[in-house]
Amino acid sequence: MTRSETTGGWRPCTSDRHQLAEGARWHDGSLWYVDLLRGGLYRWSGSFDGPAETVLSLGMPLGAVAPTAGPGGGWVVAAGDGIALCAPGGPPEWLARPARRADRAMRMNDGVCDPTGRFWAGSMETGAAPGAGALYRTDTDGSVHQVLDGLTVPNGPVFSADGRMMYLADSAHGTITRHVVDPATGELTGSEPFACLAAHEGRPDGMALDDRGDLWVALWGGGEVRRYGPDGSLRRSLPMPTPHPSSVAFGGGRMFVTTARHRLERPGPLAGAVLTRPTGVTARPSPPFGITDRQGDITALTPADKP
Template identity: 65%
Template sequence: MRPDEWRPQWRACAPFRYQLAEGARWIDDRLLFVDLLEGALYRCRGLPGADPERLLQLDMPLGAAAPVAGTDGEWIVAAGAGIALTGPDGLTWLSRPGDRRNRSMRMNDGACDPSGRFWAGSMEVQAATGAGSLYRTDPDGSVHEVLDNLSVPNGPAFSADGRLMYLADSARRAITRHTVDPVTGELGRPQLFAHFAQDEGRPDGLTVDDNGNLWVALWGAGRVLCYQPDGRPLHTVHVPTPHASSVAFGGGFMFVTTALHRLERPGPLAGAVLAGSTGVTAPPARLFGPRRPA
C-alpha cells in the first residue's frame, strides 16, 4: 500500500527557533513542548503566531513533562539524570537512575498513559548502543525500570484504552509495540511494528490519533508518517526542514516540532514549531496522578 502524500501549508507557531524542540502535547486547548537542550518547557495557543509562554526553566536537559493531576502548575519531568516533581520549592527527585560512575546519562522523551502513569526513557549522551532504559512512574511516585538495552528511546504513545504502547528506538530505526496491563502497567513481549532503512530517517516522537493510527516524526527525513493499527502505511506528511522530532493534534491543527541541532545549514523553518490545518483529531495529553508522594 502506497501512503497518501500531504503537503500542508505550514506556519510557524511563533517567531522563535529552538535547538531541539520535542515532546509536543495538546492539553487544555494549548500546545506544550520542550526545548530539550535548553531545559525549558513552553506552552502556546494553537493559533500560529502566538508567542509561547515559558513555564519551566531548568539548569539541565528537559526531555519531557506532564501536568500533575489536581495541582495548579506542578509537573512531573524527565530531566537531567532522573525523574522529578516540580513545585514551589523546586525539584523533588523521585529517582535518579542516570547517576552512574561509568556512563554519562540523561533522560529523553516521555508521556503519561490513560491510567496516569508517567513513562520516560533514558539514554547515554553519545547514544551508546544498549545503554538506555524505559522507566514507569506509578501514581504513588514509585519508579520502575521496565525495559533495558535501549539506545535512544522516544515516545512512548498509547492506545485510547491504554492496552497498547508504541515505543521508538531512534538509533535502531525501529518501533516496537507492547501490550500493557491496564491495572499493573506490566508490559507484554515486544513486537516489531516498523523498521526504517538508512535513507528513511530515524523514528522520533509518536502519537496515536482518535482512529488508533500511529503518527511518527522522522528525524533527518523531513517527514511524518502515519500507520494504521495493522502496520500498513496510510499517510506521508512532508515537513520543510529535516529534523522533525514530535507530532501532536489539537484545535484543528497538526503540530510538528523541529530542531536546529546538528544542522550545518539550517533553513528558515529549522527549529520552528510548525502548525498546519487538519481534520485529524487525537486525545489530549494525559495527566500524572492522581496521588502524589508525601
C-alpha cells in the same frame, strides 16, 4: 510570511527557533513542548505573534513533561538523570534519579503518561552508546521502576486509549516496537515489531496516536511525518519543510510538529520552529500524572506525598 514559510500548508506557531524542540503535547486547550537541550518548557495558546510563553527553565536537559492532575498546575518531568515533580516557580523535587551512573554520562529522553496516570520515560547515554538506555515507569504512588533495558535512543512511548498497547521507538536502530500492557499493573506482557526504517528514510522520533488508532511518526533526518495503520501499513506521508521533525501532536483542529536546529550545518528558516497546519485528525489530550483515590477520582501527587 514568506513563501518558504508556508510550504505544504505549514506555518510556524511563534517566532522562536529552538535548538531541539521535542515532546509536543496538547493539554488544557494549549500546546506544550520542551527545548530538550536548553531545559525549557513552553506553552503556545493560539497567538501567531511573538515567542511562546516560557513555563519552566530547569538549566538541565529536559526530555519530557506531563501535567499533574488536580489543582496547582504542576508537572512531572524527565530531566537531567531522573524523574521529578515541578511546581510553578519551584525547584525540582526528585522522585528518583535512575539514569545516574558513575561510568557513563546519561540523561532522560522522551516520555508521556498512560491513560491510568503513570508516567513513562526513557534514558540514553549522551553520545548514544548502543544499549545503554532504558525505559522507566513512574507509578502513581511516586515509585520509579525500570521496565526495559538495552535501548539506545528510546522515543515515545505512546499508548492506546484503553492503555493496553504501547508503541516505543528506538531511534538509533530505526525501529518501532508494539508492547502489550496490563493496565491494572503497568507490566509489559508481550511485544512485537511494528515498523523498521532504513537509514535513508530517517529515524523514528516522537509519535502520536490519533482517535482512529493510527500512529503518526516524526522522522528525524527524513524531513517527513508518516501515518501508519494499526496493521503497520503506511497510510500517508507528509513532507516537512525542514529535515529534523521531532514530535507530533493534535489539538484544537490543528496538527503540530516540533523541529530542531540541532546537528544542521546550515539550518533553514524553519529549522527549530514548531510548525502547524489545520487538520481534521483528532486525538485525545495528553493524560495527566496523578493518583486515584478510593472514589476513583484522580488527584495530584505532590512532593509531600512522596514515599
